[in-house]
Amino acid sequence: MSQTVDRALTVLPLLAEGPATLDQVARRLGVHKSTALRLLRPLCDHGLVYRRPDQRYRLGARLFSLAQEAMESLDVREIAHPHLLRLNAETGHTVHLAVYEEDEVVYIDKVDSRYPVRMYSRIGRPVAITVAAVAKLLLADLPEDERRALAERLDYPKYTPHSTPDAPAFLAELARVREQGWATDLGGHEESINCVAAPVRGPDGRVAAAMSLSAPNVVVGADALVGLLPQVRRTAEAVSAEYCGRRTEPDRTAGPDEHSDEHEERP
Amino acid sequence: MSQTVDRALTVLPLLAEGPATLDQVARRLGVHKSTALRLLRPLCDHGLVYRRPDQRYRLGARLFSLAQEAMESLDVREIAHPHLLRLNAETGHTVHLAVYEEDEVVYIDKVDSRYPVRMYSRIGRPVAITVAAVAKLLLADLPEDERRALAERLDYPKYTPHSTPDAPAFLAELARVREQGWATDLGGHEESINCVAAPVRGPDGRVAAAMSLSAPNVVVGADALVGLLPQVRRTAEAVSAEYCGRRTEPDRTAGPDEHSDEHEERP
DNA sequence: AACGCCCATTGCAAATATTGCAACGCCGGA
């Protein structure tokens, strides 16, 4: 609807691929060099894009802090965090919290395993949507048509022999997950790692987030991990209850108000 | 320079404070409701802003993944990471890597302490710029006028009695840090936590990043931590050397190329 | 259950901001 803004925002994913010069940007945007320059300028001013000394553009650090602030203000995350810690303390395994949004499932919180073996995952990273246990829960709750459309739209990378192979298989799995109210990923992403996950539901009964427990085979076998499912479900239900209970949406009225500095941390 | 884009981008920090309705946004932007709507639309399309079921706007998940991609494509980070791991393995303490950009210092990598006591910090979060050891190193390297201007511009929160009290003290500290080539934060942010940091230098000799080792008093005293300084410096120098060595800027020419899917991870 | 209010949404016309072009100036290489 707004051509200019749309073009400017197209720059971001473009630069996410790597640094680019002015007219690399211009060419990929299909606009004149000068236009690209004038598009880039406000992006730089706002810190979303950084202009390096060698005059190439890359994404700016403001993006990091913005994303961070956004994440920390997610109410599900805030409520769930202590519960994640507790689940981690009880089981010792890695705990994840993820949400679905616009074709993506991303981790919004994580508590690392006590064991030396740690998984490579990171808050903010998109999840392997076709195999991850949390993704299954999140997608299983979508309206049927949307779910089907999404399933068709996705790619199905063969991470391992146990990865979900295609859309029909995925939809079948989602149906099962939807019915049983929990999900697993048994070596679907990495051969030696298993996960079990449970949904967090919002006041409207829809799945607002999903939490999972993950552990490598060498630490605990798939059966044993699935044995922990009740604990995961209990935790998820506790979060749900709290999330549905107090709806503390602080109403911020208009006008430039001072945003209280949150407590920072150290280098 | 581009009013429309500028306005649209102003929305982001605004929403970072918390969710807002359409005309809260409009009012704070100083534009008509309909304008705000048309500004919000492309932001939503690109996933930077999410429109919740209750029709309030908040920052979107795309921001997370974008920031993540940006971070992972930072070459310093990539080069430094194995070294951070090694330093962590050797000392057992928390290791941070941070960069400076446009008045902000943000963590771009972190390896957690082996010890149960973990610090609250997070990749992407802005650093307490007036006290953090990494911040001191990064700022000490700025040109004098810029450094002074920035110092005047900053706030000096009294996190603890040891926090940097004001601009003159900060500038003095920066001068010292600049000379000695390393920095500390002894309880300046949290009474019981100390850090030592060393700079990573780019090909141009300027400080490109800073890495630090942090530990709470209960684990290791300030003296002992400072005793680890040589190791930190050695590590930072190793990173510098490598960073200056291979300048592998993959030249991406124009044209819509497929971006190879990186390996994802699990829920 | 019906009403009324609030809020998001859209058509339209005026006006303003954006676009592409071409010329300029700068830096680095030959």
Added chain:
DNA sequence: TCCGGCGTTGCAATATTTGCAATGGGCGTT
């Protein structure tokens, strides 16, 4: 020193955005 490339800016035409007012839908109230 000269040449070439690249980023940058002035300008005029144009397309786009803007504000207004009217519409429609959802929700709480009476």
